[in-house]
Amino acid sequence: MRSPREEFIAGSRAIAPVLVGTIPFGFVTGVATVAAGMSAAQGIALSVLSFSGIAQLITSQLVAAGSPVMVTVAAAFVVSLRFLMYSAALAPHLAHLSLRWRLLLSYLMTDQSFATGLARYQSDRPKDHLHWHFLGSATILYASWQAAVVLGVVAGAAVPASWSLDFAVVLSFIALLVPAVRTRADLAAAIVAGAAALAAAGLPYRLSLVVASIAGIAAGMAIELAREKRR
């Protein structure tokens, strides 16, 4: 059986390949928050408190558009719903831990540390100090992410508006969208949501985002249900 320290180091190693993608993404996110008109302190506070690239980007995007607080929070909530699934998947493995541990690991959970953590939980090695493994990967990811965001915030503040760095926000969403479209139902969800967002663009308070997301999810479900029926 490995000691807590050995598990922590093993977790740090498991997350290392992911950092190649995370560090540049954090940098772009930092640039995007200041391009959206947030101060450096706001950009860094948002990153430290929410620790989610997608939530940070969508908040920047909506703050830049002058959206009401409620719409911004609702949009961030919707894009973060995947954490609910991760939380449900990890909960049985963490149920024996103290409240303090569960709060800490919840705060540090991300797409990447969920993936490496769950893979470790599902392996058949001894499981006594597995939360240290999760803590190791999550801590390394957290430190790298925050450092990259701070660099981006500093760099973004120094770049003139004529460089159109706000476009980096849209591009970073494209970089997330492309791998998220894997099936025909995903494609239908994306196309319908995109078209609905254009059609509803005149709605006040950027409600178009909410309307279009629901339309897209409904389209994806319709394709999925039709496929199930054919079988």
Place this chain on the structure above:
Amino acid sequence: MSTWLAIAGVAASTFLLRASFIVFADPHRFPRRFRQALNFVPPAVLAAIVVPGLLLHGGALDLSLGNPRWIAGVLAILIGARTRNAMAAIATGMVALWLLQWAMG
């Protein structure tokens, strides 16, 4: 001030969703239909942000060649789909936008 409120709200949302089952609820399973619907959240929400970001110019639909953003965006999508590399897609789109803006003066 409202930006700070938004930051607080976003922070609370992300934390509560992460902690939902780990801290607060019994880890019972979701209804299957709900889980299926959650699968479509990423493509739907991301497309709802990307498409207007590329095609709307000052609130109006602009599919002309005078709008460099949709051209740069389509290039980024193609490179992203081809290479499966997020940074390649972002870099392509950004460089394409600069070149197009420069070419259009």
